[in-house]
Amino acid sequence: MAKLYSKTTSQINLNPKKETLKFLLDYSKALHIVNCNNEKFKISIN
Amino acid sequence: MQKELTADAVLITNYIRGNEGALETLIIRHKQKIYSFIYSKVYNRDIAEDIFQDTFIKVINTLKMGNYNEEGKFIPWVMRIAHNLVIDHFRKNNRMPKFDNSGEFSIFSVLSDSSLNAEKQIIKSQVESDVRRLIDELPEDQKEVILMRMYNDMSFKEISDKTGVSINTALGRMRYALINMRKIIEKNNMVLTN
Numbered sequence: 193m194a195k196l197y198s199k200t201t202s203q204i205n206l207n208p209k210k211e212t213l214k215f216l217l218d219y220s221k222a223l224h225i226v227n228c229n230n231e232k233f234k235i236s237i238n
Numbered sequence: 239m240q241k242e243l244t245a246d247a248v249l250i251t252n253y254i255r256g257n258e259g260a261l262e263t264l265i266i267r268h269k270q271k272i273y274s275f276i277y278s279k280v281y282n283r284d285i286a287e288d289i290f291q292d293t294f295i296k297v298i299n300t301l302k303m304g305n306y307n308e309e310g311k312f313i314p315w316v317m318r319i320a321h322n323l324v325i326d327h328f329r330k331n332n333r334m335p336k337f338d339n340s341g342e343f344s345i346f347s348v349l350s351d352s353s354l355n356a357e358k359q360i361i362k363s364q365v366e367s368d369v370r371r372l373i374d375e376l377p378e379d380q381k382e383v384i385l386m387r388m389y390n391d392m393s394f395k396e397i398s399d400k401t402g403v404s405i406n407t408a409l410g411r412m413r414y415a416l417i418n419m420r421k422i423i424e425k426n427n428m429v430l431t432n
Contacts (some may be wrong), residue, residue: 206274207269211267231371
């Protein structure tokens, strides 16, 4: 029990899933910004 | 310390210039710190995952839109976004009834969720916002007809009465409004689907 309670959150190596990272990188690659009449439009190209 | 801040700034500049690899380096460098921070507040891996994802969607959108002011404070900025999303999560959670599914039978096995998920909601709101901005670009008379017909659900007879033009003119303005919107969409290869 002492071992369990001695581990704080900051000591545990917490990382997001690989799928989440892949989604973010794919989202970024697909996202394009288009300037049209001084307005910016977000376009997602799949 | 200073070296790392400078490196972040360089990566951000490279990313804004189109180097997608720079974003990957930034995420890998800071993912543990940000994810651990979120988890330390919500104590749920799935919720932490969602908030981490939403945090970086905001980061990506802001950087690509050119709305980020580099002051060597990338990490505090990202942590603030994450913190605000955690607060949003708890606010939303307090308003929603909770269902404790502790028995063997899962009610969710017979119920399907037909509502939009988080990703689709984001896409839907972005599409709606883009369409609204497209409408704002139209000439005033065409914009007026579109808003009355599509947003106020008025008939062409009602539009005709309200604007003091004939039904045919109102129909014509609607037609030209749609043609002009299509032109802008095609010209810029815009995708407005969910």
